[in-house]
Each structure stands twice: as C-alpha cells, then as structure tokens.
Amino acid sequence: MPNFEGQEKTEQPTGKKLEDARQKGQVAKSSEINSLAIFGSGLIIVFLFKSYIGGQFYEFSTDIFSKLNQVEMSHTVLQTYALRWGVFYLMLMMPILIAVFIASIVSNVSQVGFRITPEAISFSLDKFNPLKGIKRILFSTRSFVELGKSLLKLVIISIFTYFIISELIRKSIQLIDLSIEDTVEFMLDSSFSLIWKIVLFFVVIAAVDYIFQRYKFRKDMMMTKEEVKEELKQTEGDPVVKGRIKKEMMMAARRRMMHEVPKADVVITNPTHVAVALRYEMGKDGAPKVVAKGLDLVAQQIKKIAAENNVPMYEDVELARALYKTCEIGDEIPANLFKAVAQILAYIYQMKKLKKQKSII
Structure with missing residues (x-):
C-alpha cells in the first residue's frame, strides 16, 4: 500500500474516491437538517391538530377528575388510571411520532439519496473498542465542532426559553380564572410559541451546518497528485504495463x-x-x-x-x-x-x- 502521508492534497476527489467513501457510509450530511426536520414536522402537526389535541385533553381530564371523589383509591385503581393515561397519550401522540419518523427518513434521503451500504453497517470489533471510542470523542476535530455547536444551541435555546417562560409565568396568574379547556389551549399556544422560535433558530443553524459539512467533506476527500496517479493505475492499468x-x-x-x-x-x-x-x-x-x-x-x-x-x-x-x-x-x-x-x-x-x-x- 503506497504511503502518501505528508503530501499536500491539491487535487479534487475523483468519482471513484467519492463512490468508495459512499460505500463506507462517508457522505456530506448535516445532523442539524435532521433536527430541523424533526422539530419542523412536530411543530406543523401540533399546529394543525392543536384544537383536536386540546379537546382530547379536556375530555380525558374532565372524565378523570369528575370521578375522583366517587372512587376509592387503591393500588388497582391507580394502575387502571395509569394504563388509561398511557394508552391515551400514546394514541394522541401517534400522528406526531409518525410525522417525525417520516421527516427524519426524508431529511436523510434528501441529503445523501437512498442507498444501503453493507460496509457501513457491518459488524466490527473496532466499533466496540473503548480506547478508540474515547479518542474519537475527545480528540477529533469533529467532536470539538459538534461540542461547539451543541453549546451554542444550548445557550441560545436557554435564552429563548428563559424569556418565553418568564412571560408565561407572568401570564399564568390568569389561569386561576380559566376553565380546563382554556387552560389546555393556553398551554398548547405557549408550547407552539416556544417551539416555532426554536425552529427558526434551527433553520439558521441547519443552513450554516449543511454548507460547512459539504465544504469539510470535500476538503477531507481532496487527493494528492500521487493518489490520483495510483488510482489511475488501479482503474486503467499501469501505463508501463x-x-x-x-x-x-x-x-x-x-x-x-x-x-x-x-x-x-x-x-x-x-x-x-x-x-x-x-x-x-x-x-x-x-x-x-x-x-x-x-x-x-x-x-x-x-x-x-x-x-x-x-x-x-x-x-x-x-x-x-x-x-x-x-x-x-x-x-x-x-x-x-x-x-x-x-x-x-x-x-x-x-x-x-x-x-x-x-x-x-
């Protein structure tokens, strides 16, 4: 195997190198696009079905609270209510979960296309090597970039959340005079207000990250002149031969x-x-x-x-x-x-x- 270390990478990647990288699962992909798709799809579903969701919460809550003084609390009763609540929540959230699942698949396929790469999903003991895992997490450029993005997102989302929740706390004093239906609607509107601001922030982050990931991937795939010559020999044969x-x-x-x-x-x-x-x-x-x-x-x-x-x-x-x-x-x-x-x-x-x-x- 020729050694090309130390040589300057000045040549654009060939089609063969890009295809080989794709076979290994190495593609230009932004995880922020996936996050945006998940948040965005969830937001749209909540917005479209907020009246329905609010109505279901109202009916379910009214049904439970209206019967609390009529039943004798026991372990069995609590289990029954917990099971009913779990099934209700699952059925209510199912459209959102399905939309999020579809959005995550679409966002991945739109970035890299649909292709199953056995080499990328094949079993390898190196993937379970703790030393290599620690090195990959703590001492790689990618890990530092991802850490920086996560901290930036955390700071901005925290600022958004602080101001929004502060406003909600001020407005929540009025909840004492509202009905259960109005309270649920207030909670949904507040959640929507918080989420769409976060989604707008993710749009900016995702756009910047997508451009950066494509640039970084292209830069990582750059080749030296000797690599190009060696690949030419492998694909078309040694000129001397x-x-x-x-x-x-x-x-x-x-x-x-x-x-x-x-x-x-x-x-x-x-x-x-x-x-x-x-x-x-x-x-x-x-x-x-x-x-x-x-x-x-x-x-x-x-x-x-x-x-x-x-x-x-x-x-x-x-x-x-x-x-x-x-x-x-x-x-x-x-x-x-x-x-x-x-x-x-x-x-x-x-x-x-x-x-x-x-x-x-």
Whole structure:
C-alpha cells in the first residue's frame, strides 16, 4: 500500500474516491437538517391538530377528575388510571411520532439519496473498542465542532426559553380564572410559541451546518497528485504495463502479417520507404486484399521476405503511398485503385505464365 502521508492534497476527489467513501457510509450530511426536520414536522402537526389535541385533553381530564371523589383509591385503581393515561397519550401522540419518523427518513434521503451500504453497517470489533471510542470523542476535530455547536444551541435555546417562560409565568396568574379547556389551549399556544422560535433558530443553524459539512467533506476527500496517479493505475492499468502489452500485441500482429507475405501475389513498393503486399483469389475475393504493409524498417522486412519466397515486387511510388494510406490489413483495395492494381496483377500473371512456359520448353 503506497504511503502518501505528508503530501499536500491539491487535487479534487475523483468519482471513484467519492463512490468508495459512499460505500463506507462517508457522505456530506448535516445532523442539524435532521433536527430541523424533526422539530419542523412536530411543530406543523401540533399546529394543525392543536384544537383536536386540546379537546382530547379536556375530555380525558374532565372524565378523570369528575370521578375522583366517587372512587376509592387503591393500588388497582391507580394502575387502571395509569394504563388509561398511557394508552391515551400514546394514541394522541401517534400522528406526531409518525410525522417525525417520516421527516427524519426524508431529511436523510434528501441529503445523501437512498442507498444501503453493507460496509457501513457491518459488524466490527473496532466499533466496540473503548480506547478508540474515547479518542474519537475527545480528540477529533469533529467532536470539538459538534461540542461547539451543541453549546451554542444550548445557550441560545436557554435564552429563548428563559424569556418565553418568564412571560408565561407572568401570564399564568390568569389561569386561576380559566376553565380546563382554556387552560389546555393556553398551554398548547405557549408550547407552539416556544417551539416555532426554536425552529427558526434551527433553520439558521441547519443552513450554516449543511454548507460547512459539504465544504469539510470535500476538503477531507481532496487527493494528492500521487493518489490520483495510483488510482489511475488501479482503474486503467499501469501505463508501463499497458505500454508493454501494447508492444507485445503489435509485435504479434506484425509476425502474423509477415506470415502472409509469402502468400501474396505482388508487393507494391515506394521503392524503399513503403511496401504493400496484395493477394487476390479469383472467385473468392471481390477485389485484391492488403495482407501486409509497412514503412521504413517494416517495409524492408516485407521486401526481404518477398524476395526469399519469390514474390514479385513492383515499384510504383504513388500507388504504394495511396494503398498504405487508404487500406488496413485485410481490407480490399478501394474502387479508384482497381484499374492500376489490375494492370499490375495482369502483368505479374503474364510474367508468371511466360516463365512457366519457358521452364516447360
């Protein structure tokens, strides 16, 4: 594993590094957004259903208090009232709990998208290491930042709460003259007044924290030049190895090409810099095919193999250049070169025929 410690991180993170970080559960996410979503959804539900909640509290409280002087207090009676109160409270708070649960999921998905990362939730003994836990909590930059945010929120919320509760205490003197229904409504309105001020504060905190988290995450993901090079090697292959493989492939292709030269009908030359070997099988090929071609040293090698195997060579500078530029190995020659090549092949075939006749005589 290469060591990149001490090197300056000047490069933007690559897509692969961001994806690897995401697989590990490392994403730019603000916990303050979740807090805002929870507070906000709770506030909206309380505001929308405050009349209903107040009415339910009024009916339940009236029912209980109206019967207190008619029942004999006992352990069983107290248990019954406690159970009734628990069920009532749970059913009354259920819409708020559901809204808060949905809001927390939506806030997470909206920030990082929906994706299950097994590596992030996998079991690891390191997560239960108390020393690492203490180090992570007490000696990390993140822990100090989170501590600072928590203290700031605590101070501001405490100030809000102090002034609001002070005002509520002053107004609560009037409760003695109010009915139970009016008292419950007063309590709900007071709670709403306190919560919406806290939510407004959380909006500011969440916006600032979200920007900070994205900036910090991007900064943490920055890479050194060597990391980028190493990743490039891993994804696309080592350039040295790729170059060696490419060279081997070219040499193998050249060897295959040279094996086809002895089967050629003619080699068109430049005369020294270009050589193109052609073959034509009557009845099989639609036109003559290029079976080998090359420049300089490769051209000389083609000519050498052709001479060793008695393959005719024909010098035509313009035709050799045109064939080399327009044709690849295995291609049939273009139509505009048919006439020139046909004349050469006809000449070659005529020469072979004459030579064969002379050898018979």
